Amino acid sequence: MGEIKILESLNYIDDILISDAIFHKTVRRSDKLLKNKIVKIAVCLVFLSAILGCASFFNTQNHSLPFSLKVYGESEKGEVQAIDMEIDKKIPIDLFETKSGVKGFVFSYDKPDKNVPSAVAIVSEGDYDGIEEEILKMADDSTQNYIFYVPNEYDNTPIEQSFFVSGFEKDILYEIHLIINKEGDKYYVNLKR
């Protein structure tokens, strides 16, 4: 019955919140980005470099990564452990929760430039401004750049997800293709070719 209580109580929220939701200017998805010519050109260039970069990588690097990719999980003692990923090797992985309650999987790779501070890439369909700082506070290895992947609650496993990493070689973008599976309560990840 709690849901009905919430539904009825919502009738007492402030008027301004209701009128804001009525008159809030909304943007149609198609109008959002591609109206801007510069953005259109930038999108084309990014796609082109991604395609060229991936093609070059797969042709010359024999499908191996020039950096180590780590995945984070909890040991049986409850300690955070980083495990190096290998192609087609099933590795246990855990969801980590940030201070603000966002849950995600954590990956990291060696920083291409040791002189710049660690960076965090958030991979998510949601809007999580500001959690980069929370993740950097959780992380303690300044040699790594981090990827925080927030799975969608509606995604069923296996989840297939790709990340792109750049900065190691000029014009080359590395695609990391992962498959996350759930067995019982435990998640496992596989790095694919």
Added chain:
Amino acid sequence: MRGDDVEDVKIIDLYFQRDEKAIDETDKKYGQLCYSVAKNILNDKEDVKECVSDTYMNLWNTIPPVKPLNFSAFICKLTRNLSLKKLDYNNAKKRSPELVTALSELENIISSENVTETIENKELGSIISEFLKEEKETQRNVFIRRYWFLDSIQSISEKYGFSQSKVKSMLFHTRKRLKAYLKERGY
């Protein structure tokens, strides 16, 4: 003051002058909105029409003496209240499909032990208001469109230009934050 507010002041003046054009102008500007508020709650077309007519009658009888400061919210609240009153919670058939799914999403936000008559809706509503004011504008509006207006996920995603999974994800996280916010306050 927004252009809409100026227009609303003129409509309210018509009510004060007891001019029946007030109803026509209200219907012209807010008829569709009232209809969608009622339709998202009730599953019966006749009930929806009746609710919208009752909204206009209530407006006519309430203004004056009441002079709403926020006419759009006032009229929507009236329609929502009347629609919820018409709804028989025990008769699932009368609930619109949108209401049924929205209710299932709102399950467990407050502990069932706390669902007693002793919790005043007004008090809970004001806490939810405080929570929503702390949320980002988009998250707040998406939440209100879903659980106040009971808009479908599809309609919200079209309105805001987000994918449906992004809307679901936003709602999931806002509900989670609301649950924690209410728990901290003993609900």
